[in-house]
Structures are given as C-alpha cells and as structure tokens.
Amino acid sequence: MKTFGKSSTELVQRERERLAALENLDLLDSPRDEGFDRIVRLIQTVFTVDIGLVSVIDAHRQWYKACSGLSNDEVPRADSFCRYVLDDEQPMVIQDATKDPRFLAHPAVTGDTHIRFYAGVPLKTKAGHSIGTVCAIDRTPRSFGRKDLGILQELAGAAMDRMELMQTAATDSLTDALTRRAFKREAEQLIASALRHKQDLACVVLDVDHFKRVNDTYGHAAGDEVLKAVAATCRANLRTSDLFGRLGGEEFAIVLSHTGAEDALKTAEKLRAEIAALPVTGDFGTLNVTASFGGSALSIVGRDIETLLAQADAAMYRAKETGRNRCMSWTALNAAPGTGARRRVLKAGVIIFNDRRSTIDCTVKSLGVDGAGITVSNSAGIPPDFTLSIKADAFETTCAVLSRDRQNLEVAFR
Known part of the structure; x- marks a missing residue:
C-alpha cells in the first residue's frame, strides 16, 4: 500500500494504528533474543552480505532487535534507509546507494559505514501493520533478484512468527527473571489483591550503570555475564513472594508485597550495595558494576503497574542524573504534579x-x-x-x- 495520495489525516491515523500494533507487541528495548540473532546471521550467510538486521520502528527511531555487522543499536528514524520501506509498506532494493539520489549524500554512504547495497522488506503483523523491517546490507554494490527477495520475505515472516511466539513466554532465557509481559501481568494481580485488602505494595526499578560501555569494551558475552550476576544477586536477596522481572536490556523491576515506600527504599539500598560489591568474572577478567534504583509505592494516584513503573522510572533517571549507584524514591523528586496516574x-x-x-x-x-x-x-x-x-x-x-x-x-x- 503506497502512501502517495493519502491525506494528512489518513497518514496520521495509519501511524496511530501502526504504533498501537507495535505497542501491543511490547518489543521496544526488550532483551536480546537468540532466535533473532540466528535470523540475522542467516541473512549474512545466505546472501553473503556484511550486515543482517531485524528492526522495529517507533515514532522517532529505528531500534535493532537483532543486528550483525553494525556496532550501534539504533538510528534516528529520519536518518534510516528503512523509513522508505515503512512509508511505502513495500520491499526496497538499492543495488548501489551512490547512484540513488535519495542516498548518495547519506552519512552512512559517504562515511566510514560505507553502505552501498541495501535490501529491506517490511515486518508486518497479521493485521497488516508494518512495525519494522528485515534487511540485508552490504558495503559493495550487488544485484538482488526476485528469488533473493522472496527468501528475505520468508525470513521476515519467520521473524514475525518469533515475535508473536514471544508473547507467551514467561521467563527470560538469559537471567531467569520474568519477562516484561509476564511481570506486568502478575504485578497487576498483586496490586489488585493489595488494594482489595488495603495492604502496602511497592515497586522498584533498577538499571545497570554504563552497561553499553561494558558491551563495547568487553563484548556481549561479558555483558550477558553481568546481567546474569545482577539478576542472581537480586533474587538471592529478595523474598520468594516478591516479583522480579527483566523490563529491557539492562533494566529490571521488582514488586514488593506488604512493603511501604520507606522499606522499599531500604530493600533497594541493600540490593545496590550487594551489586556494587559483586565481582563478575569470566574470560574477560573481573568486572565491578553498579546500578541505579528508583522506587514507588501504592498511593491515591499510583494504583496500577504502569503508573508505579513510570514513577519508579522517574526516580531512577534522577538517580542516574545525580551520580548513579544510588537509590531514590519518586516522592523525593518534589514533582508530584508530573508523576501521577499514567x-x-x-x-x-x-x-x-x-x-x-x-x-x-x-x-x-x-x-x-x-x-x-x-x-x-x-x-x-x-x-x-x-x-x-x-x-x-x-x-x-x-x-x-x-x-x-x-x-x-x-x-x-x-
């Protein structure tokens, strides 16, 4: 379906529906997954190209769910080749980017990335919404026939099947924490019970500090060991009744039943100290990492997991902003007007x-x-x-x- 001829109102509505479909899949900033890593490696092998890519695209960026051959994990949507695939909802093949007026002056073409060939197909839900792309990219010009395009589209279908299958997963394969979707589902049940029985409940969010630096310096294997160690440390210091989930790459969340804001901050401080004192060892040597924490608790406005997570996130971002390796409660932000129900x-x-x-x-x-x-x-x-x-x-x-x-x-x- 081409966008040519569509009114501004129609385009806005299409984008609204597309983003709603992406939001429903809950994929953005989700942890790495070996199934998608395998697909991008297969793209490299089958087409003999430098770069394989599976991405999703939100309102302002293209985020790489899996990528082999590029060092970054996202690019602004406006700077992406894939925005044309998204806009037209059709495959796009560029045999030589230096001869295409849309891309000949693009930084990825003129700069060190040296992109020459690009083939991308839309990643479509069963309802037909284009939420991202699957791409084969190379640093030398090349041809790409109809059979090749058909194979790439089949790989896009496999990627979409994997995304839908992930909606039923309850446990993160790397850290054994609950998946984001499972964590929120169980958290809502605990919140409903706490509200019904007028009991305390708190939420804590933690994010590993400078995690990208670990991956860039020591490699993803070291990053994986850090995440496993952080998750194991948290579980060892939490009660069996507490929920522990992985929200994103290096972000985790905890729901503490029968716990008020003050005690939640004490728990966060204990976890912070344990993580800071933990040596992570492997073939890469020994690493020490820290984490920043934010906490929130049930209140008049905080009565669902999305609000509690938003409040805890706000506190965690402030903890990072003010030095990292520290804990902060959202009530300490002096910003109650901006952290109400979400x-x-x-x-x-x-x-x-x-x-x-x-x-x-x-x-x-x-x-x-x-x-x-x-x-x-x-x-x-x-x-x-x-x-x-x-x-x-x-x-x-x-x-x-x-x-x-x-x-x-x-x-x-x-």
Missing part, C-alpha cells in the same frame, strides 16, 4: 523549543493528565522547559523536565 502508550510526538524554531521528534511512552514519559534519540540540548505536541491527539502543552538520562525524559505538564 497509562502506557506509544505515540508520535514533537518537542518544540527556542521560540518554536527548533524541533525534535520523540516517542511518548507513558501519558497522564499531569505528565508524560518521553524517549528521544539524544536528550542533549533539550532545555528544561519546552512544548510537547502530539499531533494524532491534537494535543499541545508546555512541560518541565523532572528527570532525564541520555534518551529518556520524565516531564510535568504546566
């Missing part, structure tokens, strides 16, 4: 500042009446106050930044 969303947004002369595309990941959680490609240069626009909702408001890290912002609406 619902999980995936919406295209625009950050507007500098008297509306500067804009940055973003993805709104959580939304409430008084605040939002936002992801960007890079938060550097974004001022403490700006305007947020969500075109699909005809929504625009001024915001104040509560906390941030390199790619995440928690904001309060003014």
Whole structure:
C-alpha cells in the first residue's frame, strides 16, 4: 500500500494504528533474543552480505532487535534507509546507494559505514501493520533478484512468527527473571489483591550503570555475564513472594508485597550495595558494576503497574542524573504534579523549543493528565522547559523536565 495520495489525516491515523500494533507487541528495548540473532546471521550467510538486521520502528527511531555487522543499536528514524520501506509498506532494493539520489549524500554512504547495497522488506503483523523491517546490507554494490527477495520475505515472516511466539513466554532465557509481559501481568494481580485488602505494595526499578560501555569494551558475552550476576544477586536477596522481572536490556523491576515506600527504599539500598560489591568474572577478567534504583509505592494516584513503573522510572533517571549507584524514591523528586496516574502508550510526538524554531521528534511512552514519559534519540540540548505536541491527539502543552538520562525524559505538564 503506497502512501502517495493519502491525506494528512489518513497518514496520521495509519501511524496511530501502526504504533498501537507495535505497542501491543511490547518489543521496544526488550532483551536480546537468540532466535533473532540466528535470523540475522542467516541473512549474512545466505546472501553473503556484511550486515543482517531485524528492526522495529517507533515514532522517532529505528531500534535493532537483532543486528550483525553494525556496532550501534539504533538510528534516528529520519536518518534510516528503512523509513522508505515503512512509508511505502513495500520491499526496497538499492543495488548501489551512490547512484540513488535519495542516498548518495547519506552519512552512512559517504562515511566510514560505507553502505552501498541495501535490501529491506517490511515486518508486518497479521493485521497488516508494518512495525519494522528485515534487511540485508552490504558495503559493495550487488544485484538482488526476485528469488533473493522472496527468501528475505520468508525470513521476515519467520521473524514475525518469533515475535508473536514471544508473547507467551514467561521467563527470560538469559537471567531467569520474568519477562516484561509476564511481570506486568502478575504485578497487576498483586496490586489488585493489595488494594482489595488495603495492604502496602511497592515497586522498584533498577538499571545497570554504563552497561553499553561494558558491551563495547568487553563484548556481549561479558555483558550477558553481568546481567546474569545482577539478576542472581537480586533474587538471592529478595523474598520468594516478591516479583522480579527483566523490563529491557539492562533494566529490571521488582514488586514488593506488604512493603511501604520507606522499606522499599531500604530493600533497594541493600540490593545496590550487594551489586556494587559483586565481582563478575569470566574470560574477560573481573568486572565491578553498579546500578541505579528508583522506587514507588501504592498511593491515591499510583494504583496500577504502569503508573508505579513510570514513577519508579522517574526516580531512577534522577538517580542516574545525580551520580548513579544510588537509590531514590519518586516522592523525593518534589514533582508530584508530573508523576501521577499514567497509562502506557506509544505515540508520535514533537518537542518544540527556542521560540518554536527548533524541533525534535520523540516517542511518548507513558501519558497522564499531569505528565508524560518521553524517549528521544539524544536528550542533549533539550532545555528544561519546552512544548510537547502530539499531533494524532491534537494535543499541545508546555512541560518541565523532572528527570532525564541520555534518551529518556520524565516531564510535568504546566
């Protein structure tokens, strides 16, 4: 289906539905998976190319679910070859990028990445929504016949099947923690019970500090050992009644039953100290890592797992912003107006500042009446106050930044 001739309203609606389908799969920033790694290695072998890629694309970025042959794990959507595949919802083959007017001046073509050949097919759900791409990429020009394209489309179908199969998984294969979807499902049951019986309950989020540096310096095998060690340390210091899940690559979450905000912070501090004191050993030598923690608890506004996670995330980002290897409660942010009840969303947004002369595309990941959680490609240069626009909702408001890290912002609406 081509986008040519579609009205602005139709395009906005199509993007809204596409992002809803992506949000339902809950794949963004999810942990690495050997099944997808195998698909990208197969792409490299079958087509004899330098790079194999399985990606999903949100409102502002292309995130690599699996990639072999490139060092980065995402690129801005506006800078991606794959945005053309996404827009047209059709396969695209570029035999020589230096001869294509769309790409001949592209940094990936003119720079060290030296891309010449590209073949990409859309990654489509059963309902027909294009949520990403599967690609074969090379650094020398080459041909790509109809049979080759058919094989790439079959691999895209296998990748989509794998994504749908993952929705039923309950345990993360690397760390034995609950998967993100299973963690949230069980957390909602514990929250419902706590509310019914008027019991305390708290949520803690932790993120391994400088994890990308570990992977870049020592390799993914070392990173995997770090994650397994952190997860094992957490489980060893938690009660059997506590929930422990892996939310993303290096981010974990805990639900503590019969626990208030103060005791949750004590638990977080104990885990922080245990992780900081833990030597991680392997063929790479011995590493010491730390983690940053954020906590939240049931309250008048925090009565569901999405809100508790949003609040704990806000506190965790502030812990990172103020030095890392520390624990913080969301109540210490002095920002209650921006961390009220939230619902999980995936919406295209625009950050507007500098008297509306500067804009940055973003993805709104959580939304409430008084605040939002936002992801960007890079938060550097974004001022403490700006305007947020969500075109699909005809929504625009001024915001104040509560906390941030390199790619995440928690904001309060003014």
